[in-house]
Amino acid sequence: MTDTVFREAPPPPVERPPAPEPDVDKTRSLLSDGDNEPVEMFEERGKSVVLEALNINEDPHNLPDKDKDNLGEVKNYVLEIVKQKGLSPTISSFTKTLNGLKVEMGLDEEAEPSIVLDRIGGVIKAWKNLSFITNPADKKRIFMKLANLKSSAEMNREVYRLMSDYKVWR
Numbered sequence: 001m002t003d004t005v006f007r008e009a010p011p012p013p014v015e016r017p018p019a020p021e022p023d024v025d026k027t028r029s030l031l032s033d034g035d036n037e038p039v040e041m042f043e044e045r046g047k048s049v050v051l052e053a054l055n056i057n058e059d060p061h062n063l064p065d066k067d068k069d070n071l072g073e074v075k076n077y078v079l080e081i082v083k084q085k086g087l088s089p090t091i092s093s094f095t096k097t098l099n100g101l102k103v104e105m106g107l108d109e110e111a112e113p114s115i116v117l118d119r120i121g122g123v124i125k126a127w128k129n130l131s132f133i134t135n136p137a138d139k140k141r142i143f144m145k146l147a148n149l150k151s152s153a154e155m156n157r158e159v160y161r162l163m164s165d166y167k168v169w170r
Contacts, residue, residue: 039079042091050075053095054113067114070152073096077124090122105147109140122152126159132166 021102048060050071060071076099081140086115087093102109107116126146133139142162146155 009159015041035095036090039089039091048075049091049094050078050098050117051113052091053098054116056113067117070117073121073124075119077120118152119147122149122155123147125152126155129159132163 011035042049042052048071051058051060060068063071078094078101081097081101082089085093085097087097100107102111102116102121105119108120121147123143127143130139132143133142147159149155149158
């Protein structure tokens with residue numbers, strides 16, 4: 001009987017404590033159900049995605065004409081950036097892109113929404129007027145200079161000065 005081999009018994013299973021349940025309230029605050037909603041569907045309900053991204057609960061029809069104009073400019077510009085990045089145009093991607101623009105322009109996260117609209121809308125309008133500048137490096141330099149101005153009126157004056165310097169009208 002010397003050929004008999006004894007095997008060891010398997011070790012007893014290790015009991016692990018159950019995983020803690022996620023904090024539902026915290027998860028809900030970080031990712032609401034509407035974050036993945038397409039921008040078009042959101043806009044059809046009469047709400048502005050730009051105002052939503054800026055945490056403003058105001059009807060876009062009650063805004064002054066200047067803010068309405070800037071609202072449209074900002075929305076179209078941010079949606080264009082979202083699409084260029086290859087992202088689907090959802091509330092979440094729109095908000096992240098708009099917040100990224102605020103950071104690039106040196107605006108504080110808590111900046112007054114009307115100032116954010118004025119600054120970004122003004123830069124976008126000025127940018128459209130820079131079609132006469134063909135050098136991409138010059139455009140970027142000018143864009144950043146415009147972004148650091150305090151109001152859209154200053155931006156418009158700067159664009160006018162640039163157009164005069166580049167002799168656009170001659």
